Amino acid sequence: MTALSAPRLFTPLTIRSLTVPNRLWVSPMCMYSAIDGVPQDWHRTHLAQFASGGAGLIMAEATGIVPEGRISPRDTGIWNDEQRDAWSRIVGEVHERGGLIGIQLAHAGRKASTWWPWAAAAGSVRAEDGGWVTSAPSPVAFEGFATPDALDSAGIDRVVEAFAAAARRAIDAGFDVLEIHAAHGYLLHQFLSPLSNLRSDEYGGSLENRARLLLRVLDAVRAVAADGVPVFVRISATDHAEGGFTPEEAAAVGVWCGEHGADLIDVSSGGLVAHQRIDVHPGYQVPLAATVRQTGRIPVSAVGLITTGGQAEEILSSGAADAIFAGREWLRDPHFGLRAAHELGAEVPWPPQYLRARWR
Template sequence: MSLLFSPLSIRSVTFPNRLWVSPMCMYSAVDGVVQEWHHTHLTQFASGGAGLVIAEATGVVADGRISPRDTGIWNDAQRDAWAPIVQAIHDRGALAGIQLAHAGRKASTWWPWAEQRGSVAAADGGWTTVAPSAVAFAGFDEPAALDASGIERVVDGFRAAARRALEAGFDVLELHGAHGYLLHQFLSPLSNVRTDEYGGSLENRARLLLRIVDATREVAGDAVPMFVRISATDHAEGGFTPEEAAIVGGWAVEHGADLIDVSSGGLVAHQRIDVHPGYQVPLAETVRQGGRIPVSAVGLITAAEQAEQVLVDGAADAIFAGREWLRDPHFGLRAAHELDDTVAWPPQYVRARWR
């Protein structure tokens, strides 16, 4: 048996394999409510051999969405719309997760294929964004710095979203602390210039993330796996570093997280990234070894043997992929076929299993 298609148990959940679908924004919701597009998009991966399908960055509050077209889970109507999608993923043999998110200063933006760019004006359905400090992302409107009550609202938003996600049937909760969104903005000194207990030292900059880990674990209880996605480097001088990421990842696990989903970048427009196959795997390995914690790897992992080697080398405990699943929604079936391993094929597709 390959490592890629071996099971992985976390708390009360056993993942059938370690080839998982990353959360990928579709910018296709209406008032935060998922649509038929999301149902087809997410369930096809379950039919395609994924062990876990994580739904896209989903706003825990209305003003936490990246764009007005992002999914949400701040009300019961949104929760109820997610439930049949979760059930359909389960019916096809995969586990379902959701990424709970707040975009911070990168909220209220136009979706990728809109004619406009930058921040969405209030007249067009946009809103005033919030952040740790009144420091704008290049090309976006300046955010309002969160005060004490605003921070409490964020924590409460994650807590309530986690509860609704579990009510919808999700098996895994992931907190989005990467890609330049709010929790990452607190972690990085490039976006967090606060002088109170949420700024300055690494411990202070990690305080909000750890409070949210605590709040989410309280809701989730002892049985539900909880992941935290982080950007292990800002790819910019003076920013968040892999060494700091390993420390914060260790703290998150101490507070109740189970796995750190290691990505990178997204905080500043002047980042410089050397993009190549597997380019983020060394970051995952740094966090895994430095924090002595379980991690997943992501980043241009596009082939079965490549994914298997990451696990064999001990760089990660599981593999997330994004674009390859978009190119081939049956990536899991293909990968198992190429590794001459076993995965649960839908009976309708079994004729394609054999050479």
């Protein structure tokens, strides 16, 4: 098969100085298995396996830029050098297998200090159990969680500085891509949505004001990344709730992010409020990616119940997105990329150890 007739899913995508060999990528997925923010052997084997499985890009999980920015006490962090060095070993193993890896830089805001999914308890973790006081744009709790403190001006400045410091450590660890997490109801999304941002200062009210912190963070991360390292932004393009953040607002924010140096918008949805109503079905978030992409100003990725190579190829061929992130399917099959290439008849590199499975 020639390059001209190759499925679009298995054509390269060049972003700044980085050429990603294909467009089927591993979405960031929390493992809730870190100790004091330090990734463990679980993370190493979990992430490295995808490099052997044909992933064009692997995005490491939402990683706290500060201790209080973690979703749970078991989340990974990148606020100190011990964490940086542990990540560096993981990055090295992915690179040894020929893969590319990014990291999602995150602050959970009012959704921080929560129990991990399989814990015996639920909701917010109390201080005596290792939890902490959370922060947010306004003192409005996520349903069932503790009420956060509202960030003041100095606190907002510290958030920006922490994202920049985390970006520096991530680059020093060798990550190929940085992603700013502004989705799923976490801090930057909390600022974007009028359901959680009730401020009356320069960070609240109009969409321009609600996007101000995200763009400040993006400016700071872009400055650290300089011209070479791609910077993505993940957004929730709708809150799936009345009066919340809308796809049209997401498209406008995507344009602004492009103007501030973002290279791709990773389009997801939801997570801001517990009363969201989502019609979940295969590819249910693809129209949101298409809405952001139709501005023609910045590439986008689609995510959400994308489970076959044929489905992913159809999304790209339709013009709805430029790349595909998948999550659950990579967990089910860490060789999803090789399987999709086989299904679509694409010529892709296989680890020599696996060549016996290439055709039969």
